[in-house]
Amino acid sequence: MDNATENFTTPQASTNSTSPSSGPATLEDGFEMFICCLNVLFGVPIHSYVIWLIVTERGSSFISRFFILNLSVCEIGNCLHGLVVLPAFMFSSLTAVSHFLxxxxxxxxxxxxxxxxxxxxxxxxxxxxxxxxxxLRYRLICSAAAWIISLGSCLSCFFILISFDFFIFTWFFSVQFLIFLSIQLFCLTAVLRALKQSGPGERGREREEENHMKRRAFHLILITTVNTLILFVPFVIFGFVIILTKRYLIAFYFPALFCYVVAGFIQPVVYLRSAGKLSCLCLA
Incomplete structure (x- = not known):
């Protein structure tokens, strides 16, 4: 994920994590720098475009896409994290900022x-x-609470990684993943169950419109759940392999880092497709 993630899973991290430039660049460093560049070069433009499209919308469209707007703003922060990671390889003072983000x-x-x-x-x-x-006011309240929780997570990551307690960081990471994934799986199952049921006494057209809405909701929840799986599962496997084997297995790190970056592109592509901005993907 970044230099901090590498440190938390590397047994010798406690001796060299504060001086990332103290030794020659490793294969992991080169791959990580490449992934960070990829994330910044593609992530910033696509998420900025999504933000611009949503902000320029009017009426109920803006309200219905308010959480997508906040997600894209958060993703811009993740891209800024990539910008910090790159110079952190040379300037150890930026490592703390990387931990926070x-x-x-x-x-x-x-x-x-x-x-x-x-x-x-x-x-x-x-x-x-x-x-x-x-x-909109209820979405504002939920978003404000989400940002406060995210800020708390940033502070937690900062203090945990600065103290070199990387096993606690693994549990911190994994427990959150299980909670978020459980919520999304519950929503996915409930919407799927509702999709299979039809309301009594509905006309054909009304039933068709309702089923269309349910299918769209199911597809969105399915996509975000798969996105979460792509984001977290490889890193959770990577972390627990380190804990169980006490070994740094690079074969688990590379796929996890790649999946982390790919997961950040899924949601904006889905939105741009639904907005008709990706004509090649706008299938009936």
Whole structure:
């Protein structure tokens, strides 16, 4: 994920994590720098474009995409994290900033994805409750709470990694993953169950429109859940392999880092496709 992640899983990290430039560049460093460059070069433009599209929308469209807006802002923070990681290889003073921004990846991204899933879940399974809390002010409250939690995660990552307690960091990472994934799987299952049921006494057209809405909600929750799996599962496997074997296995690190970056591109591509900005992917 970054130099901090490498340190937390490397047995000898406690002796050299504060001086990333003290030795020659390793294969991991080169691959990590390449991935960070890839994330910055592609992540910043695509998420900036999504933010611009949402901000320039009017009416209910902006409200319905408010969580996507916050997710893209969080992803911009993740890209800034990549910008910090690159010079951190040469300037050890930036390592602390890198540790702090790591919380956006661990908590910010999946938290806003969960909010999107819960929103779709309420719209399909509990439409009355959804209409009650549909106004923008409730989304503002939820987003503000999410940002506060993400800030707390950033501070936690900073203090845990600065203290070189990398096993606690592994558990911190894994427990959050299990919580976020459980919420999304619950929403996915509930929407799928609702999708298989049809309301009594509905006309054909109304039933078709409702089923279309349910299918869209199911697809969104499915995509965000798969996105979470791609983001966290490889790193969780990587961390627990280190804990169990006491060995740094580079074969687990490279796929985990690659999946982390790829997961950041899934949600904006889905939004751009739904907005008709990717004509080649706008299939019927």
């Amino acid at each position: 790591l919380g956006l990846s661990i908590t910010g991204r999946p938290l806003f994805q969960c909010l999107m899933c819960v929103e779709r879940y309420l719209a399909v399974v509990h439409p009355v409750t959804f209409l009650k809390y549909k106004p």
